[in-house]
Amino acid sequence: MIRFDGAAKHHPDGTVAVAGLDLDVPAGRITVLVGPSGCGKTTILRMVNRMVEPTSGRVLLDGTDVTRLPAAGLRRGIGYVIQQAGLFPHRRVIDNIATVPYLLGWDRRKARARAAELLELVGLAPETAKRYPFQLSGGQQQRVGVARALAADPPVLLMDEPFSAVDPVVRAGLQEELLRLQGELNKTVLFVTHDIEEAVRLGDQVVVLREHGEIAQLADPHTLLTAPADESVAAFLGRDRGLRGLGLRSAAGVAVRPLADTSQHGDWELLLDADGRPAGWRATDGAAHPAPAFHPGGDTLRTALDAAVLSPAGLAVAVGPDGRAVGTADRAAVLAALADDHRPVSTRGR
Ligand SMILES: Nc1ncnc2c1ncn2[C@@H]1O[C@H](COP(=O)(O)OP(=O)(O)OP(=O)(O)O)[C@@H](O)[C@H]1O
Known part of the structure; x- marks a missing residue:
């Protein structure tokens, strides 16, 4: 010391x-x-x-x-x-x-x-x-x-x-x-x-x-x-x-809705690549847009909020440690986690 x-x-x-x-x-x-x-x-x-x-x-x-x-x-x-x-x-x-x-x-x-x-x-x-x-x-x-x-x-x-x-x-x-x-x-x-x-x-x-x-x-x-x-x-x-x-709080508290059988989320279709990773959101006119994602186990609330804000569908894609999509979270879910939990969570693996 x-x-x-x-x-x-x-x-x-x-x-x-x-x-x-x-x-x-x-x-x-x-x-x-x-x-x-x-x-x-x-x-x-x-x-x-x-x-x-x-x-x-x-x-x-x-x-x-x-x-x-x-x-x-x-x-x-x-x-x-x-x-x-x-x-x-x-x-x-x-x-x-x-x-x-x-x-x-x-x-x-x-x-x-x-x-x-x-x-x-x-x-x-x-x-x-x-x-x-x-x-x-x-x-x-x-x-x-x-x-x-x-x-x-x-x-x-x-x-x-x-x-x-x-x-x-x-x-x-x-x-x-x-x-x-x-x-x-x-x-x-x-x-x-x-x-x-x-x-x-x-x-x-x-x-x-x-x-x-x-x-x-x-x-x-x-x-x-x-x-x-x-x-x-x-x-x-x-x-x-x-x-x-x-940026110092874990995204672990965000309620993630598991992916259903359908890839359709309202007007938006979630596209996945061959490995199940998010590849984009397709609009009804067929145009594809990026699909911002976050990893609840490793990312911060800031990343989750950013993903939700930037998503054209209003849905952040939740991914596992391997990058595969496991579910989605809407902006309200991220905000709820934000209001809910004020404990800081180290994301540094320490
Ligand atoms: N040899 C010196 N003689 C007189 N004053 C000095 C001398 N060395 C540093 N100072 C003064 O001591 C103060 C602290 O300097 P220091 O370099 O520790 O600041 P700092 O916070 O690291 O600044 P910066 O972020 O600009 O590098 C400053 O006002 C500086 O001008």
């Missing part, structure tokens, strides 16, 4: 980056720091690996004041991922990933074998190993950055806006990947972002900061979205926080 105990950073020019932070970052969980530019997020993160030293107060890592630990050794035991990956441009991907194992004196073959394993773990093809960073896309570079941070299997990962330089689609993929990895690895993650959407998606706990690293609210994502501490937090969360909160 990481504990900030009145940790403060005052710069010589008089700037108070962090006035005095008390915060526990629990082991094996993702804690996200979110807040406006200049509120002290990066400063807080860097106090953990001594890239910034507190001017007063302490940062404890498993009970030990980090300033008592040799900085180099401390940093080798903490994975660090930054925006635009920060890879060494003149080193091949495999050697970038093996940086810390080399520093730790592992033999070259063992270090490279570990790097190859990590390449696979973060979803990159084996042939990527021999490339140089400039030969990769931004998203691939970030994956290499994550692999490099994980190479020596550190218990703690510091991530400073790691996904903010890539486009929203790639970013969503990287977020998914991080949650999947975390499901396997259970690292203690401290993650900095200025994007509230990213914060609620990734965080087990979210720390909303205001100026000088002052905590405006510390809560799990559901509580944050449904019960912001004050007006300023509510404003920071944005006007659609209610809708966003649906």
